[in-house]
Structures are given as C-alpha cells and as structure tokens.
Amino acid sequence: MxxxxxxxxxxxxxxxxxxxxxxxxxxxxxxxxxxxxxxxxxxxxxxxxxxxxxxxxxxxxxxxxxxxxxxxxxxxxxxxxxxxxxxxxxxxxxxxxxxxxxxxxxxxxxxxxxxxxxxxxxxxxxxxxxxxxxxxxxxxxxxxxxxxxxxDPGVVNAYAALAQAEYFDSIDSIDIIDVNAGSHGRWFATNFDPEINFREFTGQVWSWQNHQWTSNKMFEIKRTDDLPVVGEQTTYMTGHDEVHSLSQNLNVPNIRFWMGFGEHYINVFTVLKNLGLLSEQPVKTAEGQEVVPLKVVKAVLPDPSSLAPDYTGKTCIGDLVKGRKDGQEKEVFIYNVADHKEAYNEVGSQGxxxxxxxxxxxxxxxxxxxxxxxxxxxxxxxxxxxxxxxxxxxxxxxxxxxxxxxxxxxxxx
Amino acid sequence: MxxxxxxxxxxxxxxxxxxxxxxxxxxxxxxxxxxxxxxxxxxxxxxxxxxxxxxxxxxxxxxxxxxxxxxxxxxxxxxxxxxxxxxxxxxxxxxxxxxxxxxxxxxxxxxxxxxxxxxxxxxxxxxxxxxxxxxxxxxxxxxxxxxxxxxDPGVVNAYAALAQAEYFDSIDSIDIIDVNAGSHGRWFATNFDPEINFREFTGQVWSWQNHQWTSNKMFEIKRTDDLPVVGEQTTYMTGHDEVHSLSQNLNVPNIRFWMGFGEHYINVFTVLKNLGLLSEQPVKTAEGQEVVPLKVVKAVLPDPSSLAPDYTGKTCIGDLVKGRKDGQEKEVFIYNVADHKEAYNEVGSQGxxxxxxxxxxxxxxxxxxxxxxxxxxxxxxxxxxxxxxxxxxxxxxxxxxxxxxxxxxxxxx
CATH class of the missing domain: 3.40.50.720 (NAD(P)-binding Rossmann-like Domain)
Structure with missing residues (x-):
C-alpha cells in the first residue's frame, strides 16, 4: 500500500x-x-x-x-x-x-x-x-x-469508459460539454491561470470526426443544449486533452469537446487575440524593452484564486453519448453539477x-x-x-x- | 524676415x-x-x-x-x-x-x-x-x-475667431466636430501614436458649458449630425486642447469638442481600458519584469505611418457655431474635407x-x-x-x- x-x-x-x-x-x-x-x-x-x-x-x-x-x-x-x-x-x-x-x-x-x-x-x-x-x-x-x-480530462474519461462498458453495444459519438454557469462579479477574469487559459484557445481546434482528426478555428462551431440545472447553454467546439486519448483508446468515430463561453468572454478574447496581445512570442517596445504580451495580459487580470470568495452559481460538465444498445438507438448524458459557493465553504476555492x-x-x-x-x-x-x-x-x-x-x-x- | x-x-x-x-x-x-x-x-x-x-x-x-x-x-x-x-x-x-x-x-x-x-x-x-x-x-x-x-487644435481655432469677427454679434455655442470617415483596412489601428491617442481618452472629458468647466466620462455623451460629403455621423464629446484656450480667449458660454468613433473602435478601447491595458503605470509580470501596459499595446499595434498607402476615404473637421447676428438666430458650419488618398499621393502620408x-x-x-x-x-x-x-x-x-x-x-x- x-x-x-x-x-x-x-x-x-x-x-x-x-x-x-x-x-x-x-x-x-x-x-x-x-x-x-x-x-x-x-x-x-x-x-x-x-x-x-x-x-x-x-x-x-x-x-x-x-x-x-x-x-x-x-x-x-x-x-x-x-x-x-x-x-x-x-x-x-x-x-x-x-x-x-x-x-x-x-x-x-x-x-x-x-x-x-x-x-x-x-x-x-x-x-x-x-x-x-x-x-x-x-x-x-x-x-x-x-x-x-x-x-476534464479525467472524470469525463471515466464517464466515457462507463458508457462504453455499461450502456452501449456501439458508440457513435461522445460530446463532452463543459459549462460554467457561475459568476465571479468582475468585469473580466479567467477561472484559472490566464496564460494557460488563453493558450488553450489561440491555436486550431482539433476534433475527432469520422475516425480522423479534423481542424477548425476557435468559435467557428457552436451548439446549444438544454442542460440539467444550468438550463439552455451555448458551447463552442474547443481543442482539449481528452479528445487526444479517447480517440486512441476507444473505438468511437466522433469525439468532440465543447466549452461554454459568454459573448463577453468571446469579445474580450477576440480583441486581445486580434491585436496580438495573446502572443507567447516577445515584442519590442519603442523604448527597446522585450516583452511577451501574454504575460502582461496575465499581469493585469485578476488573480484567479482571488475570485473564489464572491463566486456564485454552478458548473455542469458531462458526456453526451449516442450509439446503439440491443438494436435500439440510445442517448445518455452522464454529468456532474458543482456549486461554487459550496466549494469555497468547504475548501476555500471556487468550483x-x-x-x-x-x-x-x-x-x-x-x-x-x-x-x-x-x-x-x-x-x-x-x-x-x-x-x-x-x-x-x-x-x-x-x-x-x-x-x-x-x-x-x-x-x- | x-x-x-x-x-x-x-x-x-x-x-x-x-x-x-x-x-x-x-x-x-x-x-x-x-x-x-x-x-x-x-x-x-x-x-x-x-x-x-x-x-x-x-x-x-x-x-x-x-x-x-x-x-x-x-x-x-x-x-x-x-x-x-x-x-x-x-x-x-x-x-x-x-x-x-x-x-x-x-x-x-x-x-x-x-x-x-x-x-x-x-x-x-x-x-x-x-x-x-x-x-x-x-x-x-x-x-x-x-x-x-x-x-484641431489650430485651424478650428481660426474658424472660431473668423466666426466671431465676421458672422456673429454674439455666439452661444461652438461645437468642434472631427470625423474621420476613412478606412485603413486593418482590423484595428490608431491614426497617430497609439500612446498619445489612448491617453487622450482615458481621463475625464472636460467641456466648457454655461461659462464653466463640466466633467463627463468618455463615450457618455454623443450626437449625430448630417455633415457635408461624409454624411450622417455619430460623434462623442471628447476632451481636447482647443476647448482649453477658446474658453479663456473668447467670450462664448459653450465650447465642446466631438470626435467620431465607430462601434468597433469603442469596443476595442473599452476592452483594453477595462482590463487595465491602457495604463501608463507599470505592472509586474509573474516573472518579475516591470512593464507599462500601454507601451506593450503600442508595440503590437500597426505603426500609424504604415497605414497611409492603403488609406481611402475622407475626413471632415469643422466648427458648428450658433448665436445671433443683427437680432436674428444664426448657425454656420465652417469646415474642411480632406482626402486620404490625395494626401498620400502628394506627400506620402494619410489625411x-x-x-x-x-x-x-x-x-x-x-x-x-x-x-x-x-x-x-x-x-x-x-x-x-x-x-x-x-x-x-x-x-x-x-x-x-x-x-x-x-x-x-x-x-x-
């Protein structure tokens, strides 16, 4: 042991x-x-x-x-x-x-x-x-x-394994949906390290479709679902870790990741990205100082851990799995709902x-x-x-x- | 001489x-x-x-x-x-x-x-x-x-002096209107040094109204005018140099400056300002580097002088003056219209x-x-x-x- x-x-x-x-x-x-x-x-x-x-x-x-x-x-x-x-x-x-x-x-x-x-x-x-x-x-x-x-990755991978073992004879698609319907009350903030957060969305979006890698642009493809507790939510196809292992370990033709973004987040992200402020490559100021723009954006944004005390609302993350069982079409959504305030009360962090x-x-x-x-x-x-x-x-x-x-x-x- | x-x-x-x-x-x-x-x-x-x-x-x-x-x-x-x-x-x-x-x-x-x-x-x-x-x-x-x-300041001050000398017995208001209806074809750019451009709009907006200084927030007050050549344009009350001398040198109760901004400019400006990226005060990155955010924003934006070759369209800048002449109410708009392309062809700069x-x-x-x-x-x-x-x-x-x-x-x- x-x-x-x-x-x-x-x-x-x-x-x-x-x-x-x-x-x-x-x-x-x-x-x-x-x-x-x-x-x-x-x-x-x-x-x-x-x-x-x-x-x-x-x-x-x-x-x-x-x-x-x-x-x-x-x-x-x-x-x-x-x-x-x-x-x-x-x-x-x-x-x-x-x-x-x-x-x-x-x-x-x-x-x-x-x-x-x-x-x-x-x-x-x-x-x-x-x-x-x-x-x-x-x-x-x-x-x-x-x-x-x-x-995600992690629990959602276990959800996928469970669906395959217990609920389906064959799976056609796994759509992992991640929605944070909470509110931190700030004008803008990222929920974890801004540097890692933004890096996640500045590249191309890889998804697994028809048994092969497919590339899209960020915010190019969206869907709307009526989810438990958090209600109707729009999410965008996003590149994410779990697609890269589930596609290799499960024999499932379509595996996609969807993340919820509000219009405000998308607008701020789009402005910063299009101006070049999310770049991980250094630029030189007129005074000759070498600076990585993304690190300056991180410096001006709120420290994510400072958001916890005021965070309210819930997250909903789960796997929408479609396939066949006993000759019938079947669909399940395996998920968790977490509450920001309860998390803070228990361990001092947000949801x-x-x-x-x-x-x-x-x-x-x-x-x-x-x-x-x-x-x-x-x-x-x-x-x-x-x-x-x-x-x-x-x-x-x-x-x-x-x-x-x-x-x-x-x-x- | x-x-x-x-x-x-x-x-x-x-x-x-x-x-x-x-x-x-x-x-x-x-x-x-x-x-x-x-x-x-x-x-x-x-x-x-x-x-x-x-x-x-x-x-x-x-x-x-x-x-x-x-x-x-x-x-x-x-x-x-x-x-x-x-x-x-x-x-x-x-x-x-x-x-x-x-x-x-x-x-x-x-x-x-x-x-x-x-x-x-x-x-x-x-x-x-x-x-x-x-x-x-x-x-x-x-x-x-x-x-x-x-x-502006400059020619518009001469327009004001001319209006007072030639067209009015008494002036009630001078509204200086500055519209750039041109297009540089970039996603976003400022027409002159971004550092000076943004500094102009991050403070309070001073105007001269009823013979005294009045303070507003940027983008708080707007007007729409049907202007010569450039047509209907929305402008926002902005702090600007000439209000600060005309108010002291002419006996006019209301002197205001209005600048045209598209919704796209206002959105980018608002995002940058609210995130703290237009600050002239240094911040420290996680790696300990001291950086002035505004200087990084300047470094990622296009060099204004690089815009000239592709610039098309026109500017319209003038003084809308209202008052009385020979016992009658009177209104004149004294203005200039300049063309970006013609300017470039003549001297290699935009309008x-x-x-x-x-x-x-x-x-x-x-x-x-x-x-x-x-x-x-x-x-x-x-x-x-x-x-x-x-x-x-x-x-x-x-x-x-x-x-x-x-x-x-x-x-x-």
Missing part, C-alpha cells in the same frame, strides 16, 4: 487537492506541498489547519521547489518519503516531474497535458508528443502514471478548482489501496471507472445520469 | 511638414529634421527628393536629437541657423523645445498640448499647467510661440497627418513674412485668421462654409 503524498503547485487546484488529502490522511499519510513560492504552500497548510480538514493527526510540510529541476524534485520525493506525486503545477513542468517519479518509483498524476512554453497547439494526438513517449519507461520501472485525472482538484485525490486513494496502482502509464479511460466514480460520489462530485429513464443519481453497489 | 526651419519629430505629421516646407523653401530656406532615430529623418528627406518637392534648390539635413535635452536642442537650432522651429515630436518634449527657443530666440510652434508622461488629463485649462506659465518669458525675450497650430502637418507650415510662412511674427506666446484664435485660411486654401486644406445661404468655398479677397 502506497502512502505519503507530494503535491506540486500551490494555486487554486492545489488548495483543493491539499484539503481533500487532509480529509483522507488516514489512508494517504503525510502531505507535502511544493512550489516556487513557499509562502503560497504555507498559506494552504494554514487554511487546512483553520478549517480542521485533517481527518487524523498527521504531518504537513511546505517546500520551495523549482519543479523544472528533476534532481531537486527527486530529492524532495525521497526526503518526504512520498510514494504518490500529484502534479497540479504549471503545465510546463509535467515531464520533469514525471522524470523524478521514474527516478524514485513514486506514482505520478497530473490534470492537464504537458506544454512547451514556446509552442501552441501541437500535432494530434497531443499525448504522443511528450507523455506517451515515456510509456515504456513507466512499464519497465513499474511506475504508475495516471495522465489527466482532473475533471472550477474544486472539480479539477478532487479527482486526483480520489485516484490517489485508489493507488494507495492498490485498485488503480497499475505499475504503468495510463489515461483514465483505461482504468475501471466504477471505484473512481464511487469515491467521487462520496467526496463531493456526485455522478448523475439523464437518459430515457429520467434524470437521477448514478450509484454503484 | 525669419527663415530656415528646424522640424522636430519624424512621424507621419513631420513627413507632411517637411514636404510642405520643401514646396515653399523659396520663402522658408533651409530645412533640418531632427529625431531620436536619424534614419527616420533621412527617409523623409529621401521622399522629398523622390517626389521632387523642393520648389527651389535648397539645403536639407537630418539630425539625431533627444529633444528632452534643452542644450542639445538649442545647439542644433544655432548650428542649423534655424529661426523657426516646428515641433511635431512627442507631446512630452514641448516644454524642453520651447526652452531651447527661448534660449536662441527662434520662433516656436507645436500642434498638441504638452504632456507629462506620468499624468493623464490634468486640471483645466490645460494650457495653464505648462505653456501659459512661459507667456511672460516669451514676451520679455520677444519670442513668437504659436501653440496648437495643427488642424489625418496631412490636416495636422499643413497648418504649421502655413503659420511658418506667416512668421517668415512677419504677419504672424508677434514676438509673444499666443493660441491661434488670438491671431488674424484670414491670411492663415487664405494660405490653407492654396496649400491643400480649403475652407468651406455651410449656412442659410448654402454650402460653398470660403474665399478671401
């Missing part, structure tokens, strides 16, 4: 991960948090103590770490005797943290695909550019690496961070108990979904299903 | 000034151009030679100059034996260039109010903050200083630069001949308007008038 967790990163998602680990420290053991800014780690530990989140007495520690430094990361894993690493730092550190896990034998998890700061939207499937090149190394060393185990931060802790529990400790690199759809969704039902992210039999909680015996 | 002209600045307006000086170098003598970037000065001189703009054989020279350096500027005035300085550099250098003129006795002209880089929209009347503090010094040294002698750059050369000719060589500091409305407008009629900016007698050229005998 693996135990002792090292959390890499100290943003809003790390805050949720830390709180949820503390709530299950009878199984997970010691909790260490590491980030470039140790003060942010210490603030998270204080908040755990303030909210009384520790289930049993336990060791908490904060560490300054540059996670691009493999040796320093490996040394910290050893020093803290961590057997599970939950990487919720910047998307630029995935490969260095994975290397440290390969060196130490610790289990590895992340919630978003690896990115090279200088490249936007690489060739599909994205996982083949970095992560999957380490598959063999993980298998050889018996290292468990679970890629993309946040909500977007909550949906991303709870699943890796559920996965850590399944690694600790051995159920998901598979000693190789996997995406979430390659693992049995029921124990994962079962834990999430208890941990604050209940699964619901809407199909011809109605709209109900999905409970596993 | 004064002669030999030093032009400070090497942007689109300086290009027009240089060409127009060359076209009248039989009166104006040698032409020197100075800017921080001497290559830009040299490019202007090349364009003068290419277009064959010199009326008679004459001396042209390009100089590297930091116009914030008073001693260097005075030395260049002496070295080039310039008796007239046309300052069309950045609005930050007005006071240092004026100091150099006071030191050397050269006549001084500019086309926009002095600005302190760290301050936005100071207390009205703006001229009292910097320029008018040097009135006495100019009078004592007998230095001619003509403030704001572009189109906005053309309307700003031709008037100071007309003023230089009036200083050279003595008519406007008043040996003190003045705003344009304090000078006889007819010789100035007469010259402009011949130099490419004809004055027209629309009143109860129709719409016609305004010609002076």
């Amino acid at each position: 693996k135990k002792n967790v090292l959390i890499i990163g100290a943003g809003g998602v790390a805050q949720v991960v830390a709180h949820k680990c503390a709530q299950h420290n009878d199984i997970l053991g010691n909790i260490a948090i590491a980030s470039r800014q140790v003060a942010k780690c210490e603030a998270i530990l204080s908040s755990i103590l303030e909210k009384g989140s520790l289930k049993v007495e336990g060791k908490l520690s904060a560490h300054a770490l540059d996670a691009m430094n493999i040796e320093a990361t490996a040394a910290l894993i050893r020093e803290t005797e961590s057997e599970i690493v939950i990487n919720v730092g910047s998307a630029f550190v995935n490969m260095s943290v994975l290397s440290a896990c390969l060196e130490t034998g610790a289990a590895y998890m992340d919630t978003a695909i690896h990115e090279d700061p200088a490249k936007i939207c690489e060739t599909p499937p994205w996982y083949a550019n970095y992560e999957w090149k380490r598959r063999q190394a993980c298998a050889e060393k018996g290292v468990t690496a679970i890629l993309g185990v946040g909500f 977007i961070s909550y949906t991303a931060g709870v699943p890796p802790v559920a996965a850590a529990l399944l690694i600790a108990t051995g159920e998901w400790d598979v000693a190789r690199m996997v995406n979430v759809e390659e693992l049995p979904p029921q124990p994962f969704l079962n834990l999430l039902n208890q941990m604050g992210l209940p699964t619901r299903i809407r199909d011809e039999a109605g709209d109900r909680d999905l409970v596993f015996s | 004064k002669k030999n002209v030093l032009i400070i600045g090497a942007g689109g307006v300086a290009q027009v000034v240089a060409h127009k000086c060359a076209q009248h170098n039989d009166i104006l003598g040698n032409i020197a151009i100075a800017s921080r970037q001497v290559a830009k000065c040299e490019a202007i001189l090349s364009s003068i030679l290419e277009k064959g703009s010199l009326k008679v054989e004459g001396k042209l020279s390009a100089h590297a100059l930091d116009a914030m350096n008073i001693e260097a500027t005075a030395a260049l005035i002496r070295e080039t034996e310039s008796e007239i300085v046309i300052n069309v550099g950045s609005a930050f250098v007005n006071m240092s260039v004026l100091s150099a003129c006071l030191e050397t006795g050269a006549a001084y002209m500019d086309t926009a109010i002095h600005e302190d880089p760290a301050k936005i929209c100071e207390t009205p009347p703006w001229y009292a903050n910097y320029e008018w503090k040097r009135r006495q010094a100019c009078a004592e040294k007998g230095v001619t200083a003509i403030l704001g002698v572009g189109f 906005i630069s053309y309307t700003a750059g031709v008037p100071p050369v007309a003023a230089a000719l009036l200083i050279a001949t003595g008519e406007w060589d008043v040996a003190r500091m003045v705003n344009v409305e304090e000078l006889p308007p007819q010789p100035f407008l007469n010259l402009l009629n011949q130099m490419g900016l004809p004055t027209r008038i629309r009143d109860e007698a129709g719409d016609r050229d305004l010609v002076f005998s």
Whole structure:
C-alpha cells in the first residue's frame, strides 16, 4: 500500500487537492506541498489547519521547489518519503516531474497535458508528443502514471469508459460539454491561470470526426443544449486533452469537446487575440524593452484564486453519448453539477478548482489501496471507472445520469 | 524676415511638414529634421527628393536629437541657423523645445498640448499647467510661440475667431466636430501614436458649458449630425486642447469638442481600458519584469505611418457655431474635407497627418513674412485668421462654409 503524498503547485487546484488529502490522511499519510513560492504552500497548510480538514493527526510540510529541476524534485520525493506525486503545477513542468517519479518509483498524476512554453497547439494526438513517449519507461520501472485525472480530462474519461462498458453495444459519438454557469462579479477574469487559459484557445481546434482528426478555428462551431440545472447553454467546439486519448483508446468515430463561453468572454478574447496581445512570442517596445504580451495580459487580470470568495452559481460538465444498445438507438448524458459557493465553504476555492482538484485525490486513494496502482502509464479511460466514480460520489462530485429513464443519481453497489 | 526651419519629430505629421516646407523653401530656406532615430529623418528627406518637392534648390539635413535635452536642442537650432522651429515630436518634449527657443530666440510652434508622461488629463485649462506659465518669458525675450497650430487644435481655432469677427454679434455655442470617415483596412489601428491617442481618452472629458468647466466620462455623451460629403455621423464629446484656450480667449458660454468613433473602435478601447491595458503605470509580470501596459499595446499595434498607402476615404473637421447676428438666430458650419488618398499621393502620408502637418507650415510662412511674427506666446484664435485660411486654401486644406445661404468655398479677397 502506497502512502505519503507530494503535491506540486500551490494555486487554486492545489488548495483543493491539499484539503481533500487532509480529509483522507488516514489512508494517504503525510502531505507535502511544493512550489516556487513557499509562502503560497504555507498559506494552504494554514487554511487546512483553520478549517480542521485533517481527518487524523498527521504531518504537513511546505517546500520551495523549482519543479523544472528533476534532481531537486527527486530529492524532495525521497526526503518526504512520498510514494504518490500529484502534479497540479504549471503545465510546463509535467515531464520533469514525471522524470523524478521514474527516478524514485513514486506514482505520478497530473490534470492537464504537458506544454512547451514556446509552442501552441501541437500535432494530434497531443499525448504522443511528450507523455506517451515515456510509456515504456513507466512499464519497465513499474511506475504508475495516471495522465489527466482532473475533471476534464479525467472524470469525463471515466464517464466515457462507463458508457462504453455499461450502456452501449456501439458508440457513435461522445460530446463532452463543459459549462460554467457561475459568476465571479468582475468585469473580466479567467477561472484559472490566464496564460494557460488563453493558450488553450489561440491555436486550431482539433476534433475527432469520422475516425480522423479534423481542424477548425476557435468559435467557428457552436451548439446549444438544454442542460440539467444550468438550463439552455451555448458551447463552442474547443481543442482539449481528452479528445487526444479517447480517440486512441476507444473505438468511437466522433469525439468532440465543447466549452461554454459568454459573448463577453468571446469579445474580450477576440480583441486581445486580434491585436496580438495573446502572443507567447516577445515584442519590442519603442523604448527597446522585450516583452511577451501574454504575460502582461496575465499581469493585469485578476488573480484567479482571488475570485473564489464572491463566486456564485454552478458548473455542469458531462458526456453526451449516442450509439446503439440491443438494436435500439440510445442517448445518455452522464454529468456532474458543482456549486461554487459550496466549494469555497468547504475548501476555500471556487468550483472550477474544486472539480479539477478532487479527482486526483480520489485516484490517489485508489493507488494507495492498490485498485488503480497499475505499475504503468495510463489515461483514465483505461482504468475501471466504477471505484473512481464511487469515491467521487462520496467526496463531493456526485455522478448523475439523464437518459430515457429520467434524470437521477448514478450509484454503484 | 525669419527663415530656415528646424522640424522636430519624424512621424507621419513631420513627413507632411517637411514636404510642405520643401514646396515653399523659396520663402522658408533651409530645412533640418531632427529625431531620436536619424534614419527616420533621412527617409523623409529621401521622399522629398523622390517626389521632387523642393520648389527651389535648397539645403536639407537630418539630425539625431533627444529633444528632452534643452542644450542639445538649442545647439542644433544655432548650428542649423534655424529661426523657426516646428515641433511635431512627442507631446512630452514641448516644454524642453520651447526652452531651447527661448534660449536662441527662434520662433516656436507645436500642434498638441504638452504632456507629462506620468499624468493623464490634468486640471483645466490645460494650457495653464505648462505653456501659459512661459507667456511672460516669451514676451520679455520677444519670442513668437504659436501653440496648437495643427488642424484641431489650430485651424478650428481660426474658424472660431473668423466666426466671431465676421458672422456673429454674439455666439452661444461652438461645437468642434472631427470625423474621420476613412478606412485603413486593418482590423484595428490608431491614426497617430497609439500612446498619445489612448491617453487622450482615458481621463475625464472636460467641456466648457454655461461659462464653466463640466466633467463627463468618455463615450457618455454623443450626437449625430448630417455633415457635408461624409454624411450622417455619430460623434462623442471628447476632451481636447482647443476647448482649453477658446474658453479663456473668447467670450462664448459653450465650447465642446466631438470626435467620431465607430462601434468597433469603442469596443476595442473599452476592452483594453477595462482590463487595465491602457495604463501608463507599470505592472509586474509573474516573472518579475516591470512593464507599462500601454507601451506593450503600442508595440503590437500597426505603426500609424504604415497605414497611409492603403488609406481611402475622407475626413471632415469643422466648427458648428450658433448665436445671433443683427437680432436674428444664426448657425454656420465652417469646415474642411480632406482626402486620404490625395494626401498620400502628394506627400506620402494619410489625411489625418496631412490636416495636422499643413497648418504649421502655413503659420511658418506667416512668421517668415512677419504677419504672424508677434514676438509673444499666443493660441491661434488670438491671431488674424484670414491670411492663415487664405494660405490653407492654396496649400491643400480649403475652407468651406455651410449656412442659410448654402454650402460653398470660403474665399478671401
């Protein structure tokens, strides 16, 4: 049984991960948090103590770490005797943290695909550019690496695996729909790191259609759905991690990702993009200073973690799956609805961070108990979904299903 | 008779000034151009030679100059034996260039109010903050200083003086209307230095109403007029230099400035302003770099001088004056219409630069001949308007008038 967790990163998602680990420290053991800014780690530990989140007495520690430094990361894993690493730092550190896990034998998890700061939207499937090149190394060393185990990617991959196993003989399409119907009350803000947020939308939109990669422009294709709780919502086809693994791991001809955007977000995004202010390439001012415009945009926008106290409303994220069962056409929507205010009251983060931060802790529990400790690199759809969704039902992210039999909680015996 | 002209600045307006000086170098003598970037000065001189703009054989020279350096500027005035300085550099250098003129006795002209880089929209009347503090010094040294002698401010001040002298017994209101109905074909661009352009609109809007200063927000108050040539146009009440001198020099209760903006411009401006990207105060990026957001916005926008070749359409700028004459209510619109393409063909700049750059050369000719060589500091409305407008009629900016007698050229005998 693996135990002792090292959390890499100290943003809003790390805050949720830390709180949820503390709530299950009878199984997970010691909790260490590491980030470039140790003060942010210490603030998270204080908040755990303030909210009384520790289930049993336990060791908490904060560490300054540059996670691009493999040796320093490996040394910290050893020093803290961590057997599970939950990487919720910047998307630029995935490969260095994975290397440290390969060196130490610790289990590895992340919630978003690896990115090279200088490249936007690489060739599909994205996982083949970095992560999957380490598959063999993980298998050889018996290292468990679970890629993309946040909500989306992550829980939605488990929803897809569940649909295939339980509800369909054959699937024609999986449309993953992600709507944040909440409100932060600011003129404009991104819900997570603006740099990562905008990078997600400045490239081309890759989708999997008729068994092949299809490219579109951002905001080119939209749909409107009447969703549970949040009602009628317009979403836009968006490039997203899970399309790049589900397309390879499931035999499904159409897999698309849809994200909800208000007209205001689209307008601000369009202005910034068309002016060149979202560029990751440096420009030179009239005074000769070299500056990356996107980093200046990040500097003027609200810190996403500052939004949590005033955030109200709900998110709805799920898989709309269409196919055939017993010779009949069938359609199910498997989903979760999360509430920003409830998330803030429980762990001090808003709902977007909550949906991303709870699943890796559920996965850590399944690694600790051995159920998901598979000693190789996997995406979430390659693992049995029921124990994962079962834990999430208890941990604050209940699964619901809407199909011809109605709209109900999905409970596993 | 004064002669030999030093032009400070090497942007689109300086290009027009240089060409127009060359076209009248039989009166104006040698032409020197100075800017921080001497290559830009040299490019202007090349364009003068290419277009064959010199009326008679004459001396042209390009100089590297930091116009914030008073001693260097005075030395260049002496070295080039310039008796007239046309300052069309950045609005930050007005006071240092004026100091150099006071030191050397050269006549001084500019086309926009002095600005302190760290301050936005100071207390009205703006001229009292910097320029008018040097009135006495100019009078004592007998230095001619003509403030704001572009189109607006400048020609519109002469229109106001003309209206008062020739068409009214009493004036109730002067509404200066500035519409650019041209198109540059880019997604977004400013017609002159983006830094100066945006600074103009980020503060409060000062207007002169019922004999007192009134403050509004930008884009708060608009009007729609059916204008000559350009047709129906919506303009917004805007803070602008000429309101700050006309209100003090003419006994008119209402003086307002209106500028035309399309919805697209307003949207881009609003996004940038609300995000904090138009701020002149530095911010710090996550990496610790100190950056002034407005300077980054300037760096990503098209260079205004690059717009000229593709610019089409017309500008319409004029004074709508209402009052009484011989006991009757009366209304006149005194205006000019300029064409972007014609300006480019003649001098290689677009219409906005053309309307700003031709008037100071007309003023230089009036200083050279003595008519406007008043040996003190003045705003344009304090000078006889007819010789100035007469010259402009011949130099490419004809004055027209629309009143109860129709719409016609305004010609002076």
